[in-house]
Amino acid sequence: MRPQIVLFGDSITQQSFRSGGWGAALADIYSRKVDVVLRGYGGYNTRWALLMLNQIFPLEPELYFQVCSCQHQTGSAKPPVAVTIFFGANDAARLEGTGKRQHVPVEEYKDNLRKIVQHIKSGSPNTLVILITPPPIDVEGRREYARSLYGDKASETPDRTNEATGVYAKQCVTLANELGLPSVDVWSKMQETEGWQKKFLSDGLHLTPEGNAVVFSEVVKIFDEAGFSDLPYDFPPNSEIDAEHPEKAFLQHCPAV
Amino acid sequence: MRPQIVLFGDSITQQSFRSGGWGAALADIYSRKVDVVLRGYGGYNTRWALLMLNQIFPLEPELYFQVCSCQHQTGSAKPPVAVTIFFGANDAARLEGTGKRQHVPVEEYKDNLRKIVQHIKSGSPNTLVILITPPPIDVEGRREYARSLYGDKASETPDRTNEATGVYAKQCVTLANELGLPSVDVWSKMQETEGWQKKFLSDGLHLTPEGNAVVFSEVVKIFDEAGFSDLPYDFPPNSEIDAEHPEKAFLQHCPAV
Numbered sequence: 410m411r412p413q414i415v416l417f418g419d420s421i422t423q424q425s426f427r428s429g430g431w432g433a434a435l436a437d438i439y440s441r442k443v444d445v446v447l448r449g450y451g452g453y454n455t456r457w458a459l460l461m462l463n464q465i466f467p468l469e470p471e472l473y474f475q476v477c478s479c480q481h482q483t484g485s486a487k488p489p490v491a492v493t494i495f496f497g498a499n500d501a502a503r504l505e506g507t508g509k510r511q512h513v514p515v516e517e518y519k520d521n522l523r524k525i526v527q528h529i530k531s532g533s534p535n536t537l538v539i540l541i542t543p544p545p546i547d548v549e550g551r552r553e554y555a556r557s558l559y560g561d562k563a564s565e566t567p568d569r570t571n572e573a574t575g576v577y578a579k580q581c582v583t584l585a586n587e588l589g590l591p592s593v594d595v596w597s598k599m600q601e602t603e604g605w606q607k608k609f610l611s612d613g614l615h616l617t618p619e620g621n622a623v624v625f626s627e628v629v630k631i632f633d634e635a636g637f638s639d640l641p642y643d644f645p646p647n648s649e650i651d652a653e654h655p656e657k658a659f660l661q662h663c664p665a666v
Numbered sequence: 667m668r669p670q671i672v673l674f675g676d677s678i679t680q681q682s683f684r685s686g687g688w689g690a691a692l693a694d695i696y697s698r699k700v701d702v703v704l705r706g707y708g709g710y711n712t713r714w715a716l717l718m719l720n721q722i723f724p725l726e727p728e729l730y731f732q733v734c735s736c737q738h739q740t741g742s743a744k745p746p747v748a749v750t751i752f753f754g755a756n757d758a759a760r761l762e763g764t765g766k767r768q769h770v771p772v773e774e775y776k777d778n779l780r781k782i783v784q785h786i787k788s789g790s791p792n793t794l795v796i797l798i799t800p801p802p803i804d805v806e807g808r809r810e811y812a813r814s815l816y817g818d819k820a821s822e823t824p825d826r827t828n829e830a831t832g833v834y835a836k837q838c839v840t841l842a843n844e845l846g847l848p849s850v851d852v853w854s855k856m857q858e859t860e861g862w863q864k865k866f867l868s869d870g871l872h873l874t875p876e877g878n879a880v881v882f883s884e885v886v887k888i889f890d891e892a893g894f895s896d897l898p899y900d901f902p903p904n905s906e907i908d909a910e911h912p913e914k915a916f917l918q919h920c921p922a923v
Contacts (some may be wrong), residue, residue: 423697424694424697425700426683426690426691426694426697427685427690427694428685428686428690428691429685429686429877430690430694432693433683433684433685433687433690433693433694434683434685436683436689436704437683437684437690438686438689440680440683440704440706441680441707442707444703444704446701447693447697449697450698450879450901451698451903451904451906452903452905453904456912456913457907457916459912460912460916461901461916502772506814509909510907510909511904511909529719577690611711615736618685644707644718644840646708646709647708647709647710647768650714650767651765652766652768655713655717656717659714659717660716
């Protein structure tokens with residue numbers, strides 16, 4: 410079992426292994442060192458995320474092999490070395506729009522995030538937990554996208570606004586500071602770049618490859634500071650293998666994790 | 667623990683999570699269903715692959731938690747539902763070229779592949795094992811790549827030839843037929859397309875995004891036939907969650923695996 414990084418979030422995490430995605434890019438740079446585990450759930454908010462916590466992050470070693478009534482094994486064999494928590498885009502959906510089912514009030518959003526962090530940390534205090542804010546919203550991009558799907562029947566009422574999402578982003582960063590956790594303020598970071606609306610967002614909400622690159626570089630910065638780039642290979646590099654006695658390199662190579 | 671697909675191979679597997687990569691594309695389409703586990707080892711041949719087998723594919727459940735002398739936990743909690751075995755590009759390196767350290771005679775290559783399959787099947791007979799042949803070689807592309815790195819000092823002796831690699835590819839397919847396993851003949855498949863040398867290969871050996879797409883579509887075809895696209899989501903889709911009583915969908919949703 411190699412060390413694991415779990416990416417826990419909504420569709421922006423679920424889609425992170427598409428071409429140019431930030432999750433796939435993490436899996437690539439840690440390809441010989443760490444397993445990047447995808448736990449992205451399209452459409453989910455933090456309220457629903459709480460309902461999965463015990464299964465995705467089991468607290469007791471014996472729970473790793475808990476089998477539910479239909480024999481579905483859940484959990485993982487070892488707590489992850491790091492978790493990214495990337496919710497808020499759906500919590501911030503407006504009560505007035507098509508995403509009202511997904512709306513979670515901002516105080517509850519912050520409280521749910523705190524519960525997720527506390528759950529993970531209670532099972533494994535050394536796990537590096539990173540909070541990621543939702544990306545900014547381009548209302549016009551959302552509208553164009555809705556029209557491309559539904560034509561004249563597209564709702565004219567925005568499902569999300571940039572201002573509302575910004576309030577959630579702020580609370581996410583505030584919570585990270587309160588808990589002493591690193592955070593990535595994607596909402597602010599993206600808006601530093603002119604033309605962020607089309608450059609970083611494909612439909613006013615989800616990420617283009619350039620938008621994925623922003624998330625990737627910010628997350629990797631934190632992993633680098635935590636020394637992840639120094640993690641050992643699971644097996645010896647090709648160059649260390651003596652073609653005459655290949656077993657030697659394997660016997661000598663036993664990474665301390 | 668979700669079902670796992672393990673991608674076991676050399677650099678063409680290790681690099682499969684780069685942008686447009688076939689591994690990332692698999693992780694994306696199975697993002698709510700299966701974990702795609704990357705076990706790609708750049709430069710490795712089948713002889714060296716044998717030295718990792720017991721750790722990557724532990725045979726006994728108790729071995730899943732075997733701890734080596736330096737406390738490095740190895741293995742996985744459950745045998746994988748599928749494994750792709752994608753070696754041969756290095757085995758087929760010519761004894762006359764710069765890759766001679768990596769060369770493995772073709773009879774031994776076939777025998778090593780057989781041992782890998784037998785090992786996996788002995789621990790878990792129902793695991794779907796797919797054998798993938800090495801891609802074709804573009805000697806001119808290899809030469810250009812070497813020149814871009816070393817200029818005039820680049821070796822003029824080819825490290826690989828398409829004909830030699832073709833012999834390995836043929837033995838790979840023959841073995842799959844002998845063992846009744848599905849196989850992907852990447853070597854032949856790619857050469858059906860005019861201009862395969864530049865279209866599918868970036869340096870005469872490794873894959874462009876278009877080359878990755880060939881591997882992805884051939885592998886997915888086999889997974890589809892095995893019913894993988896019908897595998898259940900690990901947690902309910904957003905659309906099935908009642909916003910007033912979200913816990914209901916989670917209690918009802920227990921995927922049989």
